[in-house]
Amino acid sequence: MKVRLAVPVVSGFLLFAMAIVPAFGQVNPASVSGAVAACGARNIIFKVKKDNATPAQAPADKALVFLIQDTEQPLLEVMDKVRMRADGKWMGATQDQTYMSFVLDPGTHHLCTSIQDEGDLRLSHQGEFGLQDGIILHRLNVEAGKTYYFRMTVALTRLQRRIPFLEEVDEDEGRFLVQTTTHATSHPK
16 A cells, blocks of 8 residues: 555655756847847957056046956967957956956946857857857946946866856955056947
8 A cells, every 4th residue: 555655745745856957958048148138249359459548536426347357378379368248248358367347327237248259259159159258247326436347257168168257356455456456448440
C-alpha cells in the first residue's frame, strides 16, 4: 500500500517540477529588445586619445557621469578600448588607465558598456548581444546636480578571453580614480 501511494505522489511532484522549471528559463522578449536598444549599433569603432583636460563639473540642472577604465595590461599587444552608450546613444570610449565623462538629464537611463575589439566586433552567432560580446548593462536613476562614477576593469582569462567588470563606486573612490588616470577624448573612426 505504501508503494501505491508513493508512486502518485512522486509522479505528481515530477509533473509539477517539469511544468515549473521551463518558466524560469524563459526570456521576456521585451527585455531582450530593450537591452539591445540601450546598446545601440555595435559596429562603431572609436579612436581614443589621451589629453590633459581637467575633470568636468556637474551642471546644476543635470548629472555628470564618469567612466574610468582602471585596467592596464602591459603584456597584451593591443589595449582594450571600452565604449559606453546611454539610452542607445554613443557617449565615447576609454583605453588603458583613462576616464571620460558625459552629462545626462535627470531621470532613468540605461547604460551599456562593451569592449571594443577591432579585429572582430565580438558578434555572437545569433546576431544578438551575448556574454561573449563583453556587454554590461546598468540602469541608472539620475538626480540633477549629482556625479556618478563607474569603474571598468577587464580581466584576461587563461584562454585569452577578456571578461569586463563594471561597478559603480562612491564619490571618494571615484575622485581618486579620476585623479590617478588620464582624460580620454574619443571619436568614431
